[in-house]
Amino acid sequence: MSAPTVLVTGTSTGIGLEIAVGAARAGWRTVATMRDPGRADRLRAAADAAGVADLIEVRRLDVVDQATVAACVADVVATHGRLDAVVNNAGVGHVGTLEQETVGEVRAVMEVNFFGVLHVTRAALPHLRAAQGRLITVTSVGGLIGQPFNEAYCAAKFAVEGFMESLAPVAATVGISVTVVEPGAVASEFVANVGVDPEAAVSAAGAYGPALRAYLQRTAGAFAAAQSPADAAAVVVGTLTDPEPAPRVQTSPAARRFVGVKLADLDGLGVTALTAGWLR
Structure with a gap:
């Protein structure tokens, strides 16, 4: 049989790049997608260094553009005859609070982090059903615990978690496994790409300035x-190859401890007491 095929979104840097290389190492034909394939040099260098360049192909896919999503998925199936798995990894960070940002800014975060996941998933589902495949979505501990100055980001990740938790039993009836993978803090360019100048942000925050300063210091x-x-x-790739993947997986002991606070907190007081301490 030919190698199984996985499509991974958001692979130009960070976790996505490492997922693409790790999946190829595990023997998967890996379609590494990104909004701008001109940024693929680091991925190609990593693939060469790992000896898996022949198993990785780079394709353009912008998760907020349904036309490019549909075209990419269709072309993958036409080329390889199958799509066995999808890893929704593309996402964007955001720091802000509602009084000081526009609804348009919040909507833009939702478009990438929530609707982008839906676009890719919807296009892939018929092919995953045919392959009895699996759908993995990288969310965040922020998909379970709301975090100060991350209102839009956490709202999007909460939405993804709820969507996938609801989809999982339905997809299972047609042979598709659904998993969310929840990282905590990861040392990647994702944080740098948020583009926050701490001093400028605190100066512009007005009444929220002291709380924002404390939050940014704690986050650093x-x-x-x-x-x-x-x-x-490696946790994502392990989930990709696990014969019976769990519906929810954390990527580190720290992430498991943090998520555990929420799952044991029926009245919400534990979570709010924890996160309020970040602002002092």
């Missing part, structure tokens, strides 16, 4: 001890 400390992208990606 958390990411100083963050999990590596390769370690987080």
Whole structure:
């Protein structure tokens, strides 16, 4: 039989790049997608170094553009005759609070982090059904625990978690396994790409300035001890190859402890007490 085929979104840097290389190492024909294939040099170099360049192909896919999503998925199936798995990894970070941003800014975060996942999933489902395949979505511990100044980001990740948790039993009836993978802090360019200048943001935050300063200082400390992208990606690849993957997986002990606070917190007081401490 030919190698199974997996499509991974958001592979130009960070976890996505490492997932693509790790999946190829595990023997998967890996379609590594990104909005701008001109940014694929790092992925290609990593694939060459790992000796898996022949198993990785780069394709353009912009998750917010349904036409490119549909075209990419259709072309993958036409080329390889199958699509056995999808890893929804593409996403965008965002720091802000509602009084100081527009609804349009919030909507833009939702378009990438929620509707982008839906576009890819919807296009892939018929092919995953035919292959009795699997659907893996990289969410975040922020998909279970709302975090200060991450309202839009967490709202999108909460939505993805709810969607996939609801889809999982339905998809299982037609042979598709559904898993969400929840990283905590990961030392990748994802954080840098949020594009926050701490001093400028605090100066512009008005009444929220002291709380934002405390949050940014706490977050800088958390990411100083963050999990590596390769370690987080290894959990995703393990889920890809697991014969009976769990519906929810965390990428580190720290992520499991953090998520555990929410899952044991019926009245919400534990979570809000924890996150309020980040603002002092």
